[in-house]
Amino acid sequence: MSYRSIFKDETKLDINYVPYRLPHRDRELRLLMEFFSFLLRAPEKMTQRVMITGDVGTGKTALSQRFGANITSEANKRGTNLRYIHINCREYRGSLFLILHHIVSIFHPNFPRRGYSAEELLGILLQVLDEQRAHIILTLDEFESLVNREGSEAVYKLTRLQEIRLNKPQRISLICILRSLKVIEQLDASARSTLQSNIIHLDTYYRQQLMDILNNRVSLAFKPLTVPEDTVSLTAELAFSEGGNARFGIELLWRAGKYADAEDLDTVTPECVRKAASSIYAVMRKSDVALLRLHEKLFLLAIARFFKESEKAYASLTEAEQDYAVVCEEFDVQPHSHTQLWKYLHTLSAIGILKTEVSATGSRGRSTLISLPRIPAYELEKELSILLRKEKLGRL
Amino acid sequence: MNIEDVFSSRLRMKILKILMQVGELNVSEIARRLGVNYKTTNKHLEVFEDEGMVKHKVFGRIRLYRLNESSPKVKAVENLIEVWEHANKQIDN
Numbered sequence: 001m002s003y004r005s006i007f008k009d010e011t012k013l014d015i016n017y018v019p020y021r022l023p024h025r026d027r028e029l030r031l032l033m034e035f036f037s038f039l040l041r042a043p044e045k046m047t048q049r050v051m052i053t054g055d056v057g058t059g060k061t062a063l064s065q066r067f068g069a070n071i072t073s074e075a076n077k078r079g080t081n082l083r084y085i086h087i088n089c090r091e092y093r094g095s096l097f098l099i100l101h102h103i104v105s106i107f108h109p110n111f112p113r114r115g116y117s118a119e120e121l122l123g124i125l126l127q128v129l130d131e132q133r134a135h136i137i138l139t140l141d142e143f144e145s146l147v148n149r150e151g152s153e154a155v156y157k158l159t160r161l162q163e164i165r166l167n168k169p170q171r172i173s174l175i176c177i178l179r180s181l182k183v184i185e186q187l188d189a190s191a192r193s194t195l196q197s198n199i200i201h202l203d204t205y206y207r208q209q210l211m212d213i214l215n216n217r218v219s220l221a222f223k224p225l226t227v228p229e230d231t232v233s234l235t236a237e238l239a240f241s242e243g244g245n246a247r248f249g250i251e252l253l254w255r256a257g258k259y260a261d262a263e264d265l266d267t268v269t270p271e272c273v274r275k276a277a278s279s280i281y282a283v284m285r286k287s288d289v290a291l292l293r294l295h296e297k298l299f300l301l302a303i304a305r306f307f308k309e310s311e312k313a314y315a316s317l318t319e320a321e322q323d324y325a326v327v328c329e330e331f332d333v334q335p336h337s338h339t340q341l342w343k344y345l346h347t348l349s350a351i352g353i354l355k356t357e358v359s360a361t362g363s364r365g366r367s368t369l370i371s372l373p374r375i376p377a378y379e380l381e382k383e384l385s386i387l388l389r390k391e392k393l394g395r396l
Numbered sequence: 397m398n399i400e401d402v403f404s405s406r407l408r409m410k411i412l413k414i415l416m417q418v419g420e421l422n423v424s425e426i427a428r429r430l431g432v433n434y435k436t437t438n439k440h441l442e443v444f445e446d447e448g449m450v451k452h453k454v455f456g457r458i459r460l461y462r463l464n465e466s467s468p469k470v471k472a473v474e475n476l477i478e479v480w481e482h483a484n485k486q487i488d489n
Contacts, residue, residue: 108460
């Protein structure tokens with residue numbers, strides 16, 4: 001049996017993959033390079049501390065890792081022994097000791113785990129770096145975890161360590177990654193003051209920015225022409241509704257690709273994205289659908305059928321209305337007016353089953369676009385058909 | 397140290413093999429892996445160090461031992477162990 005896949009290289013959608021190009025983060029990348037440019041000129045003369053803040057999926061980790069790869073390659077070309085070390089503090093339960101032990105282990109893989117304090121370990125790390133004439137950019141991702149467990153003391157130790165080694169080469173620069181600066185308020189004034197000088201805040205991505213990011217990954221991960229624009233657009237829409245979370249969108253794209261492969265499809269359809277989304281989100285709440293009124297159900301059934309039969313991500317209100325008329329005929333009921341349907345659309349959108357947005361692309365004014373982002377159309381159709389058949393029998 | 401002083405001691409051979417495999421270890425860890433006490437391990441390491449076969453680095457209270465790769469004796473022992481184990485594998489196959 002031959003196995004074909006629409007993926008060209010699915011590792012490009014892996015959470016640990018750091019793309020060469022980071023769409024919409026060029027400015028921040030340049031800024032980081034500016035902050036640390038001394039490492040390329042006079043690495044022993046100073047160190048730097050930068051904080052990167054932003055919500056989940058705004059590219060904090062990717063930005064930092066891309067920067068790390070760029071600057072180390074540049075420094076190594078110039079003969080500077082620079083290492084970029086990225087540590088997720090949560091993985092080490094926020095313990096300064098475990099974090100420092102991990103760093104020392106990079107240089108001495110079998111370094112014993114017991115017999116000294118975190119402070120001694122910090123001294124050992126500096127000794128190791130001195131011996132190897134190495135400099136490190138230490139990125140502490142999910143910095144909140146360290147602050148919550150160790151408080152001001154650990155931050156103070158990390159940021160002020162150079163002060164106890166006057167006239168010695170500087171070795172450790174810091175990048176702290178956290179969601180917001182709120183956690184820093186817990187620290188005492190002196191620890192706070194050492195951190196808060198350089199802050200790069202990453203705003204949540206807009207829909208179009210998410211589209212660019214996803215298109216970029218599509219070109220890296222999928223075979224040509226296997227992911228239609230509508231699929232990317234729906235994925236971006238979902239990622240946007242998740243607070244502009246690019247990581248979520250990328251994961252969704254991967255899952256959708258897996259669904260397409262499982263069904264032996266030639267393209268990743270919007271329905272694959274809906275299936276992928278429903279596997280991530282809480283499954284459709286059947287009670288929500290059951291509680292809808294008759295014409296709300298009929299209208300929703302029409303929309304579900306539209307998406308089941310087409311490969312589009314969006315339906316116009318006119319298209320939905322036409323399919324609704326057919327459904328009403330099937331169930332032997334008189335269709336409701338356009339204004340009524342407009343109200344139903346609002347209800348369905350408020351419950352979270354549908355999503356609506358106004359498109360301004362037409363030359364003759366604006367039209368309403370309906371999308372079904374979270375629920376696979378076939379599942380919704382099945383559920384509604386059962387409910388409506390029961391209601392029809394009840395009416396007879 | 398005569399060559400028979402190395403080869404007649406299982407423990408000494410094992411220490412050399414461990415350091416060859418792992419690269420660098422502290423005394424307690426070598427002792428733990430061999431199932432012997434710290435003092436005995438330390439004594440053997442000191443003998444090796446006097447011979448210039450191992451060297452150590454001090455990090456606070458931690459001493460990390462490694463083979464002295466520039467020692468001709470170490471090179472000879474490494475070569476012998478490699479050839480020996482390779483031959484054993486071929487017999488097994």
